[in-house]
Amino acid sequence: DGGITQSPKYLFRKEGQNVTLSCEQNLNHDAMYWYRQDPGQGLRLIYYSQIVNDFQKGDIAEGYSVSREKKESFPLTVTSAQKNPTAFYLCASRPGSASSGANVLTFGAGSRLTVL
């Protein structure tokens, strides 16, 4: 079945450490997104990428970095510069803008990051 795989599901990090969250999709979608979800705050966009080797900052990109070397993969690194990294992170994807279904996001199951 096609879908988005996020790993790890749960991750614990000490302060000062960088961590990388994995996002892999086999939907052949062109665009991929990273959101952060905090209680009472809704979904906030961190980074997005519409094509390979290109990505743009979202509303809360500070302290995060991404890469898009392959169409199916969009890893997110949470750096030590991120002041409040404890959150639920969601990866999403959609087809290219000229394709059917381009206006709808498909989400992964999420990764819960806790900073100790």
Added chain:
Amino acid sequence: QKEVEQDPGPLSVPEGAIVSLNCTYSNSAFQYFMWYRQYSRKGPELLMYTYSSGNKEDGRFTAQVDKSSKYISLFIRDSQPSDSATYLCAMSAMGGQGFSFIFGKGTRLLVKP
């Protein structure tokens, strides 16, 4: 003015009740309207999506969009305990950077047996 307003709840109803969930928005450029269901510690899953104004029905779920009032609704008939989840409304519009998306903060629904 916030772009999307959604009552956070929690909304508690007895099993079998009709549930009404709503969002208001401010940007008239939105053309596509979606409802996602999110169970605790899971990713959101798409329930319904509609284009422009009108109604769309899928089983026990009905989505309504009133673009003139900038108001969207999701109705759940014969609600079940398994419907207990957080429901997120979402909107998208086509712009210079492709589609942009905005989400409500979600309404938590609890259906009691």
